[in-house]
Amino acid sequence: MSVIELDGLRKSYGDVTALRGVDLTVERGEVFGFLGPNGAGKSTTINIMLDFASPTAGGVRVLGEDPQSDSVPVRRRTGSLLEGYGVYGGLTAREHLRHAIETRGADDDPDELIARVDLEGAAGRRAGGFSKGMKQRLALAVALVDEPDLLVLDEPSTGLDPNGARMLRRIVRAERDRGATVFFSSHILEQVEAVADEVGILYDGEIVAEDSVEGLRRELGAGSTLVVELTGPPDRLSGLEDLAGVRDVTFRDGRLEASCDDADAKLRVLNELSAAGLLGEFDVREASLGEVFSKYTTDDDVVTDA
Numbered sequence: 433m434s435v436i437e438l439d440g441l442r443k444s445y446g447d448v449t450a451l452r453g454v455d456l457t458v459e460r461g462e463v464f465g466f467l468g469p470n471g472a473g474k475s476t477t478i479n480i481m482l483d484f485a486s487p488t489a490g491g492v493r494v495l496g497e498d499p500q501s502d503s504v505p506v507r508r509r510t511g512s513l514l515e516g517y518g519v520y521g522g523l524t525a526r527e528h529l530r531h532a533i534e535t536r537g538a539d540d541d542p543d544e545l546i547a548r549v550d551l552e553g554a555a556g557r558r559a560g561g562f563s564k565g566m567k568q569r570l571a572l573a574v575a576l577v578d579e580p581d582l583l584v585l586d587e588p589s590t591g592l593d594p595n596g597a598r599m600l601r602r603i604v605r606a607e608r609d610r611g612a613t614v615f616f617s618s619h620i621l622e623q624v625e626a627v628a629d630e631v632g633i634l635y636d637g638e639i640v641a642e643d644s645v646e647g648l649r650r651e652l653g654a655g656s657t658l659v660v661e662l663t664g665p666p667d668r669l670s671g672l673e674d675l676a677g678v679r680d681v682t683f684r685d686g687r688l689e690a691s692c693d694d695a696d697a698k699l700r701v702l703n704e705l706s707a708a709g710l711l712g713e714f715d716v717r718e719a720s721l722g723e724v725f726s727k728y729t730t731d732d733d734v735v736t737d738a
């Protein structure tokens with residue numbers, strides 16, 4: 433079942449076109465990473481999904497409902513962490529949670545939620561004095577209230593230190609494991625790569641790619657790079673680039689690097705090296721999502737799926 437369906441979504445603010453026809457589907461139980469550079473339209477999309485903004489054109493369904501005509505069931509079943517979450521300075525972390533739990537008519541234990549975001553030491557402190565990262569942790573705890581079916585997290589790693597980033601990944605996985613769907617936006621590629629099942633890349637108001645991390649790598653032919661320490665000079669080698677699925681072969685400092693489309697291509701290279709008596713230690717370097725992302729979002733090389 434689809435939890436989020438966007439169909440030709442368009443949004444203009446006066447002369448500025450933020451979304452130019454976004455089509456997107458997120459299935460139940462999926463962790464969807466919504467990637468894009470600053471100003472791509474990520475927050476605009478999220479605001480429309482939660483009915484904090486209305487589309488200029490196009491359709492949107494969240495959890496089977498149209499949030500524009502009836503946002504109540506959508507918001508009741510969705511936990512959200514949005515940009516610029518404002519805390520009540522006079523309330524403690526625990527009081528924030530109590531308030532959110534009461535508003536939702538839920539029965540969560542506030543201290544348990546506080547522990548999940550590693551804020552135990554600050555449970556009784558007023559949030560007005562919290563650091564940016566602490567506020568972000570509190571906002572995340574609030575989003576988790578009442579075991580939402582859908583978690584929408586807009587740039588959730590903002591302000592988090594490395595421990596916080598790990599905590600966030602742990603929570604995203606745990607939420608997925610209990611059956612929730614997680615939709616999170618980010619321009620921090622490592623975050624997305626670590627936990628997302630599916631990735632959508634938004635660029636200048638359009639989805640330019642939507643696939644699994646693996647699929648995106650394959651689609652771009654980014655494949656992976658085989659790195660081999662050679663046991664001798666490569667003079668006796670030739671024609672490696674003629675092997676099927678092998679590209680960009682380079683030799684430097686006694687080391688060979690070759691882009692390989694798949695495991696068979698790697699084996700072909702290794703066999704050749706072995707036959708030539710040059711095979712030393714080898715390693716495989718996967719293309720990072722960062723490389724994929726920059727290929728899709730560099731101005732002079734934008735790939736569209738239109």
Ligand SMILES: Nc1ncnc2c1ncn2[C@@H]1O[C@H](COP(=O)(O)OP(=O)(O)OP(=O)(O)O)[C@@H](O)[C@H]1O
Pocket residue numbers: 445448449450468469470471472473474475476477619
């Ligand atoms: N309320 C608004 N009024 C006018 N323009 C807006 C408004 N909200 C967004 N925009 C414009 O729409 C475009 C998309 O903005 P949006 O905030 O959705 O991008 P984003 O991908 O979330 O960016 P970031 O990563 O910087 O948060 C930008 O050009 C932005 O200036």
